[in-house]
Amino acid sequence: MVDPLSEIVALLQPSASVSKVVNCAGRWRVRRYRAPEPLYCVILEGACKLRIGDQPPIALQTDDFVLIPSSSTLTMSSLEPPVPEAADSPPTVLPNGEFSLGPQGVKPDVRLLVGHCIFGSPDAGLLVSLLPGLVHTRGDRRLTTLVQLVVDEFRSARPARDVILTRLLEVLFIEAFRTSSSGALSPGLLRGLGDERLAVAIRCMHDRPTQAWTVAQLAKQAALSRSAFFDRFSRAVGMAPMEYLHAWRMAMARKMLIQKEGSVAQVAQRVGYGSASAFSVAFARYVGVPPSRYAQAQMETEH
Template identity: 45%
Template sequence: MSDPLSEVVKFLQPQALLANLISGRGNWAIRYSEFGLPSFCIMLEGSCLLAIEGQEPTTITAGDFILLPTTPSFTISSFTQTTPVCFDPNTVAGRKEELRYGEQEGPADMRSLGGSFQFNCTNPDLLVSMLPRVIHVRGSERLSQLVQLVADESIYEHPGSEYILSRLAEMLLIESMRSTTTGTAPPGLLRGLGDERLAQALKAFHNDIAYPWTIIKLAKIAALSRSAFFERFSKTIGITPMDYIVNWRMELAKELLQKDKAISEIAVLVGYGSSSAFSVAFKKRFGQSPSRFADEPRKDY
């Protein structure tokens, strides 16, 4: 059976950019403006407060892993209230030396390893919208090991580092998403995979995207009535089953168009009975024909 998490990561095409050591001492607060790119952080020692814009502050402690798929503005601070110092994440990204918050001298109260990467797909917005705004995993030794490898490759720039970093970025995404497939996740793919019945339908679809799926067929796999499946899927994933199917077929079509595959072949691979039917559906979604899209493969839609 195909793995939906692997497909998300395959389509996003993450590429690791950097990782650097961050520490803090005394009373401090740092306000970062919106970054846009996905970023991650793992706490190595101590603890601090993280306040994502629009959400309640949360305590992160040693062993915690944070992934922000779009990195909105946020504040990170010690536990004593103080006026935040504003940082531009673009000026921090890429630095090799340790970044110190608060008192510059003396042993750190908090140490973390943070970094960012970019998604190299044509339009990541649809896929990112299926992920939680914040992924917070507590005490994962595997994630800690992966982030340390990212740091080593970023700092020392070994031969082949670019390739290794892209693979490590994929592993970070999958490992963090594995830990978030629960009923407590917000509506989206991860929450759906945490639902035993919906997960069966999702895996069946991803195993054969070209199959002529209907709500009735998917509901049968999930052992639910048509109406119960539709309601449960829409509430859990955040979109209707057929919208989900169309979204994934179009994402696969875009990937195949970038690989110079014939439109007639792509139509079959993504579940359309003819090239004309596929072209109509593609143009309706993206505003232009598949052939024109193929000529401008890096433009956002």
């Protein structure tokens, strides 16, 4: 069977945009207001605080890893809070290419590996909504190593740099998500996969998207009654089973059309529609334009 998590991360098409080492000393604070780029960070040394939106602050310490896949308002600061009316700390570029926050010429209290990336998928919003808003792990050396590899590759000018970065980011995201505790996650794919019975049904949808699945058939795969499966799936994943299946089929269709993997009729068949006309109606309702026009628009964008 296919791995739904790997499929979704690959479909997100992550690519690195910024990677840097930040040294922080004294009292400092940086804020990000609904920035669209996902953020990941490893605490190399020391400790600091992270606050996302109006949530209580989280204390971060050495070897902690944080991944925030979606657009969020967040604040990172020293453990000793800055004066409330003080401005955010502006970063200073050091001669070695690293960044500094707080007083200059002072030994840093905290060192961070920070990276931003972008998602190339036109369905990034939908796919990110299936993932947790925050991943926080402690003492995972594999994640630290992966982030260091991303930073090193980002700084290099070696051949195939972009390809390597894409693969490293995919591995980084998958490793981060699978080390998360499903019980503490917000509704989404990971909570669904963390439920052994729901995981069977989710894998069936990804493994056989062309099958004319019904809620009753998926419930049978999960060894649950129809009503119990529907309620349990909706609570865990955050959307109804057929809504999830439809969204996944449309995400697959958009990828195939962008990458020119077949005609509209062939794409329709590969995502579970009996006719090109039925697929076109469903696609237009979901995306806003017919698949043929969508494919043409993608070609024009490339040129």
